[in-house]
Amino acid sequence: MLKVEDIRAIIEAVDQSSLTSFKFKQDGVKLHISKKAGEVQVVQQVVQEQAQPAPVKTEAPAVAVTNAPVQEAPVPVQEEVEAPSEEGLVEIVSPMVGTFYAAASPEADNYVAVGDRVTETSIVCIVEAMKLFNEIEAEVNGEIVDILVEDGQLVEYGQPLFLVRPN
Structure with a gap:
């Protein structure tokens, strides 16, 4: 596997x-x-x-x-999301390709919301890859300024998920 x-x-x-x-x-x-x-x-x-x-x-x-071109179904193009113009913001990025989930279950509250304070070990979301649910930690102390993806959205490796104003 x-x-x-x-x-x-x-x-x-x-x-x-x-x-x-x-x-x-x-x-x-x-x-x-x-x-x-x-x-x-x-x-x-x-x-x-x-x-x-x-x-x-x-x-x-x-x-x-x-090296031959492969005929594939069209991949939807995502529009770029404009980040707040503040300098010094830190991005929390997806460490893998998968599906972004803002909460542990559909009935549960989201791990974080805009304005919440996080520490390096705070769980901010889950990214599901290959039927494994991976808890993503903030890895930075600060305040969530923006959430850049929607619940259930497919995310790519290195894609920004959150913007944080560090302490």
């Missing part, structure tokens, strides 16, 4: 290479990454297939790497 760190390393390697498409399949996990104009996009999320009895003979994992 691929770990989040492995996926991050693959995304960085594809981003820094001249490859335009990368496909990986192993043990029922499929990963397809493609990039356009130097921008990496995860085109197909990692999918865990239902486990089926494995054949007795062993085979090498299938890995396909091509």
Whole structure:
């Protein structure tokens, strides 16, 4: 099973290479990454297939790497969000590709709101990746100035989630 760190390393390697498409399949996990104009996009999320009895003979994992353009469904373009013009704000960014959740469950209150004070160890949100719910810590002491994403929104590695005015 691929770990989040492995996926991050693959995304960085594809981003820094001249490859335009990368496909990986192993043990029922499929990963397809493609990039356009130097921008990496995860085109197909990692999918865990239902486990089926494995054949007795062993085979090498299938890995396909091509430079040919890949026909994909259009990826929605996100508009850039203008950050407050204050200087000295710190961004809390997503450490992985996944789905942003502002609360532990739909019935629970959000972890933070604009104006809340946070410490380095304060949980500010959850990013779900591969059915794992990862609590994201603020890693900075300060006040939440802006929340840059919506609950349930897909986020990319390194995408700003919050703006914080540090103490």
